[in-house]
Amino acid sequence: MMKLYEKWRYALLCIGTLGLVFLFLQFHFNLFELPYFWDELGVYSRAAIHLYEHGPGILPSALPDELSRGHPILIPFLFSLVFKLFGCKVVVARLFAAFIFIVGMVFLYRIFFIKVKPSQAFLFTTLIAIQPCFLSQSVLLLPEMPLMVASMMALFYFLKGNYVGLTFSLVLALFIKESAIILPLVIYLVDLLNQKFKLRNAFFILVIPFGLIGSYFAIQYYQRGYVFYPLHTSLMKFDWYHIEERWLEFYYFVFESQGRYYLIFIWPIVFLLINMKSVFTKIKFTELRKISNDSNKLFVFCCLFILAGAGFSSLNYILGRYLIYIILFVYLGLIVVFNLNTKWRILNYFFLIYLAVSGLWYIQKTSYTDVDFSYVDHVKSCEKAIDYLNVQSNSYKKVAMGFPFNVCNWNSLSGYYKQLYFQQKDLKDSTEMINDFYVFTFPGNMDDTIKYKGYLKLHKQIKSGYAFVNIYTNK
Helix, strand or coil: CHHHHHHHHHHHHHHHHHHHHHHHHHHHHCHHHCCCCHHHHHHHHHHHHHHHHHCCCCCHHHCCHHHHCCCCCHHHHHHHHHHHHHCCCHHHHHHHHHHHHHHHHHHHHHHHHCCCCHHHHHHHHHHHHCCHHHHCCCCCCCCHHHHHHHHHHHHHHHHHCCHHHHHHHHHHHHHHCHHHHHHHHHHHHHHHHHCCCCHHHHHHHHHHHHHHHHHHHHHHHHHHCCCCCHHHHHCCCCCHHHHHHHHHHHHHHHHHHHHHHHHHHHHHHHHHHHHHHHHHHHCCCCCCCCCCCHHHHHHHHHHHHHHHHHHHHHHCCCCHHHHHHHHHHHHHHHHHHHCCCCCCHHHHHHHHHHHHHHHHHCCCCCCCCCCCCCHHHHHHHHHHHHHHHCCHHHCCCEEEECCCHHHHCCCHHHCCCCCCCCEEEECCCCCCCCCCEEEEEECCCHHHHHHHCCCEEEEEEEEECCEEEEEEEEC
8 A cells, every 4th residue: 555655646746736726726716616608608518417407318319419519428428427426516517627637637647757757747747737728627617628638548558558548548539529530640650650550559549449439420420410510510611711820820829828939939949059969869850760769759749749730720610728638748748858958957947937937927817718717707797797687676677688698597507596587588689679688798799789879878887807797778
């Protein structure tokens, strides 16, 4: 037992450290009781609640199209099971999402532990975990963080040569979200570079994962009449204008946003100039077919995965959170290079300090996104507006609203109220002003107020940081 503790003590320290981080976030943001919002509110939480109320299912027919959006439904299925066990509450979803994130960080620690000291593995893991794009997603009922966790699991089992664990992780990733398609392809390419073709490896890495996910989409075609959701396929663009536009979005968020510009471009240039001989000795770029060395295999995987992610993202509609499973390997690749610096250790310390500072500096900015904690102000402004309107004196009053505010009022399980008193109405571009209140939000549909110019007067503005909700009445 003592030997097991000695082996895992730094992993346990990682878990304890993340626990303290979550306690701080709960104290600062009330994070675990924060209601669902935006896509989480409109799609994924509703999907999990639907499965909770109507019975868990894993096949496409278990959810209506507007809730599954054609994605594999593993994540809503898992959350619905947790709801069955612990109750359908926001705090349960937040805690389960945090548990998934912590599992992912343990696997990240184990990846580092393959090649560095346990204390270094702990330090690297903690500094990556506190980066805003990861931490902000860590408690949300969305598929992107679980996809990142499954990707880490797959890489770990690949580096360890555990092909059963690798296959399980690849299947898990593909059943979380279709964008995992690049993961087995890159792993198999690295495997080919590492050794000659082996039918067994191809079977575990490609045949089983793609066979299972292919069967799922065949069932979806039979049950739903489509393989991939038509809305998503319509967003794929192959003309150069859209490819360039999405490449620039990818480039900015992956390589420049949240301080990564300095990590990726400035620090490596200084490092290479000072320590070039060590880099080219330990990572032998000219011997790609001999990458059995763990450092080489890990670094080559990170490089190829980022390239594959760039290509995939340039053809598809992307948001910042879609890219976090790629950004993880940017940090991982940087730290592989960082660990080679044995001559100028002062650079190492600057690198680590910068990681820590950037994690704190970019934790909450003043514009809406779900890849830092700026979404908290948006949610709180909507919460306060609902609290203001949802009083007994407003019973039977009509409140017109649009997205995202309207979704907050669809179900009491979304976390915004226990009992709804007013009547919810949809906003329409109409001069028949028959409602008692009209609600517009920023971020959200504030621009739509122009359609009602001359018909409304401001009754109440409710703010939280940069975010606000305007409540209007008829003139």
